[in-house]
Amino acid sequence: MSPEQKAGQVLLPFFTGTDAGAHAAVVERLHLAGAIIMGDNVPLDPQGKVDLAAMAATNKRLATAATADGRPWPGIIGVDQEGGIVARLNAPLTEWPSPMSYGATGSVPLTKEAGQGLAGELVPLGFNTDFAPDTDVTIGPADPTIGARSMSADPDAASSLGVAFTQGMLAAGVLPAVKHFPGHGSVTTDSHLNLPTQPATVAELAARDWKPFQAAIAAGAPMVMTGHIAVPALEPGVPASLSQPTYAALRGLGFKGVAVTDALNMGAVHKQYPAGAAAVMALAAGADLLLMPADVGQAHAAIVNAVATGSLPAARLDEAALRVATMMTWHARAAAGTGTPTGTPAGSGAALAAKVSAAAVTVLSGHCGGALASGAVRVTGGSPADRARFADAAARNGLALGSGPLVSLIPYGGRPAGGDIAVALDAPWPLQHSAAPIKVALYGRSQGAFDALAAVLAGTAPAPGKLPAAVGSYPAGTGCP
Known part of the structure; x- marks a missing residue:
């Protein structure tokens, strides 16, 4: 691959509006890894529901553009679909409850079934990647960002449930990305706005925040997302997503898959590292896939220039591009080996989602x-x-x-x-x-x-759920016997 192709292979951009044709041209020209679909990219029918045929056509157009340069592996077509408040795709797809529901049920089998059910509805629309689940361990009301996106305040529960959801997604034929390493549930600033600081020591992180990531890695998770969190114990003042010691810590847990950054257009990064600086820094630090740079053209040019001038080692770009290509090759082979998953119809998970809520x-x-x-x-x-x-x-x-x-x-x-x-x-x-x-x-x-x-x-049904996190004087585990 040329330097331009390799630079594109590590970039997963966003676009605005529903004109997939214009974005497909950019994907093709810059040899990009694929695309992520955000809320404003979702075509709607006259009733305000997802136009399923149009969504599938959009994704097919973008997937075709990603392989236009002859690469034999599929492009990444991704979305953020966690359930609860983070759901880019609404009706007629199933509306899933907040992930904290799984912690309240305490049921690993039900969580795995839900992961498969949620992911299964993405497949007919052409999605092969979902940036879920959130395996952050929440600290409670002082956590302004994650909240009910976290499955539990208990690291062991967050670990087992996160692995179950991930395995369910993979069974449906969708690549998961566990997030946000080194742990976003225990910081008190919203990284969409500013850079949070994680004051914990490495030992404290390993005993709490890193446990779900360790479990996911041991279970073979293909992708881990790094968050925009400064960890002074690793590298003071630098977002984890751009920090070499953070990626070293992640690899130290045994991770061999794709390390993807959180969106690089978020305030915690973009305010401090404009233009293509964040992309080059993240790559140099150890990231393999750069999500949503503020300007993908600038990011691409900056990577190519950094390799040409020697400020970014060519071997580091090679390593990152190879990891992404390997993951997508593996994904294609896994799908072919099981018979290509056809997914499930939109809305088919409604009964299962209701079952989760009834148990939670x-x-x-x-x-x-x-x-x-x-x-x-x-x-x-x-x-x-x-x-x-x-x-x-x-x-x-x-x-x-x-x-x-x-x-x-x-x-x-x-x-x-x-x-x-x-x-x-x-x-x-x-x-x-x-x-x-x-x-x-x-x-x-x-x-x-x-x-x-x-x-x-x-009084026609019991309330079987247990609090997955303390609420004031009500300890975790509170609920009806």
Whole structure:
């Protein structure tokens, strides 16, 4: 491969809008690894739902562009689809609850099944990569970024559940990327905006944040994403994604796959390392795949120039390009060996997603067994869509609306609530200071999640979930017996 081809092989760019043709031309011209689909790239039908045929056509066009220079391995067509608040593809695809649901269920088999179900719906649309799961270990309400994207505050639970979800994705024919090494769940700044600092020692990180990555690596995870987090114990002031000691630590865990950066257009990096500087720094440090550089043309030119001038060793670019090419070759062979996965139809995971929510719903305070509300309830909070879904679920479970106990729905980022029954639809932290005597963690706002909630309120189903993280005075493990 030429230096230009190798430089392209390590770049996975974003684009704006839904004009895949224009972006495909860039992919072809710069020999790029492929493309990532963000929310604004998703074509919608007149009802505002994903236009499945158009999405598949977009991905096919980009995949064709990625192999236009004759490379025999497929291009990367990726997306961020975790479930919960991180979902680029909405209806008619299945709406999955927040990943913390898996921690609340404590079920490895159910988590693996969900990973396969979520990934299976991506395959017919032409996706072969999903930047999930998030295996960060959350520290609780002081964690402003990850929250319910984390499966658990317990490193061992986050490890087993993360491996299960990853194995499910691979079984569906989709490459996962465990993220965000060296651990984003225990820092208190949002890296989308600024650079967080991780004050922990290497020993502390190894005992907590690195455990899920160690487990994923031992299980054969093909890709690990590095986060934009400064770790003074490794390299003060430098984002982990651009830090040689961080990649050395990751390789020290036995990782031989592709190290991918978090998006390089995020504030934690782009503010300090503009133009192509971040791309060259990340490569020099040990990254293999550079996700979403702010300007892919500048990044490509900077890499080619850095190799030409000797400021980036040619062998380092060779190593990175070879790892990406090897992963995609392996992926193609694995798919061929099992019969190319055809995936599952959009929306086919709805029953499974509802099963996850029913197993996750957690009562922190309030009696277990029997109805929490009899006959009728009132509802406040949440969005109009949340309240509409609650109303549908209530009707199916014999609960009228308009009188009785007040159910307060707390949305993502919402504040503590009063009323008679407070329900957290995302991370459970707001329940800590909620005045309502009955507190319920739901970890989701899909119709299936609301059905699970209504069944618990009406006393027609138990609340089997256990808190996967402490909520104020409620320790991890709190829930109905």
